[in-house]
Amino acid sequence: MKEFDKYIKDNLYNYESPVPEGLWDRIVADKDKKKPTPIPFWKNGYFQSAIIAVIAFAILGAANWYTNRNTNTSASTTQKETPLVKTTSLDNTASISTKNTNVTATIPATLTKQEENKTVASLGFSAATTKKSYDKKNVGSPIDQSIAKFSKTLVHTGNIPTELAPSSKTESNAIAINSTVAEKHIGNNNSETSNTDNSQINQVNEIDNHYFERGSILTKTTSLLTNKLVSKTLTDSKKTITAIHLPNTSAKNWFVELYASPDYDIKKVNTSGANSLYTQALDTAQKLSGGFTVGVRISKNLNNHFSLKSGIQFKEITERFRYKQFESKSLTVVTERSYVNNDGATISNKDTTTYVQTGYRLMTSFNIYKQIEIPVIASYQIGSNKWHFSANGGIIANIASFYEGKTFDNSLNIAPLSTTQQNGVLKSTVNLSAYAGVSFLYDIGKNFDAFAEPYCKYGLSNSSNASFSFGQRFNSIGLNLGIRYKIPHTSIK
């Protein structure tokens, strides 16, 4: 039975029947009709990255627009409810102190003035005074008016409500204005306060200490004030503005971030076109031995929470590659024997033997993958004075790669890693990676923050030689450690 089966198989397995004429043409026509379905575009890594980026930008844009819209609405409300006051500018100066720090700012003050009343308010703890007069009828919020109308504005000092005390490094500064008294001493030290029976003086209780530190002098921020004032509470009946938030000066800020990270990299080999023997050999021979990333990013705050970051970074991955280098050595042994025969003659006999010894050397090569990358990252930040926390997400485009080292080619022979060399395997391609991380920032001094940013990076596309039947990508986990520097506002006048 088995003989019969074997006989049939031996004869028919490789038997070739005549192929009809024209069959190839039919196949070509049919093949063109049934071309393989291309990979859906939504499964394409570049497309996915683009979608992520578009969504991120859309969210950031919407958030920015929403925030600005609210700000404008508040500001306009304040304007409407503020009675018009005739104002004149006085080039008085005022020294303003805060509770903790004597920071003196020279403020060319713009004050409203009416004919009937002359109120002089001495501001702050120092000697400088400011004279102010308010219209009896139009008492209320001349400050707001003056701030809105003039580029140089004085704000009063006084006691600041607790909830409005400057607390945030993010500079959510506040000016609290009490306007219920007609005559009041302002500040602790002194101050001459003029008295007006029917008038109410808006007093600015306190201005964020930090604001002065960062913004240097108040007068230089008036343009921001004009644009960004937000009224927290406005009591129209009493013509009282209880609080005005100064703009968050962190919005629109620019930062420079310098960072470095030790990386743990995971190489993923795409085996769709590679045989198992090849991938097994690669797995055995290669082992990633660490990497790092260094870079610099520019960060731009879009508003109090959202920011965009981009820059350039350099990434290097080292890989140990062990392989066997087979060698053959020939050894020729000549053995000469001499002996004397019965006739007394000496006979020499040479015996030549050649040995071929085949063995291998275990070689170790360190492969280096260098990549230059452009990160584009969106960030959402929250936090308090000292500590900040942000969630980051985006894409990293690998714009150039450089490879050094060796690997296996298709035939498991040793070949250079880079296609810049003959028979090289990997070519430099533009790859995209998805990036996600969280940052912990700590204020370490004026304009400086230290940050730690654990992150993960997921490769979306392969780097490989197009003529080679496999591809590979790297996924990374790392910890960016760095310094963030806030670029000062030098252009504010």
Added chain:
Amino acid sequence: MSIVKQLYLLSEHELIKGCIEQNPHTQRALFERYAGKFMSVCVRYALDTMEAEDMLQEGFVRIFNNLHQFKHEGSFEGWMRRIVVNVCLKYIQKRKLPFKDIEGGSTQDIQVAPYIYGSLSEDDLMKLISQLPDGYRIVFNLNVIEGYSHEEIGVMLGIEASTSRSQLVKARRMLQNQIIKLEKIAV
């Protein structure tokens, strides 16, 4: 060296690579190299030559379209042959393959003298196999020539493994009977 000769000398790897890249010359070379073998496969399963041509045509189209999925595990020819056989089975299943026993005759294997084997050509064997009933022929082809187990055949054809075994036994017996008849005619 002419391009035809160059194509003829292409290694299996080069053929695969060229076909994945949709190189028409390489695809033609692949077809030329394997069409004869696969045509014989199709002829053994098909009802007639026309159906065999259709099977072969669809088989090659599938091969070209799925070549990028070949994982270099095992023989390339074996991979292609499996595709062709699957196409043949698809055609057969459209016909609702009957696995009926043909009545009559002994279930015992018939001993065929070894010398008779030598007197039969491949064409004779092909003809004898093509004369087997559908069910017998398919199981015989799958088991004896392609090397599938009865369990695999059962899965492929949607039948019990025991059915496959019995079909094979009867196919073999019928084929041996045919061979003996041929011998008698020859004598």
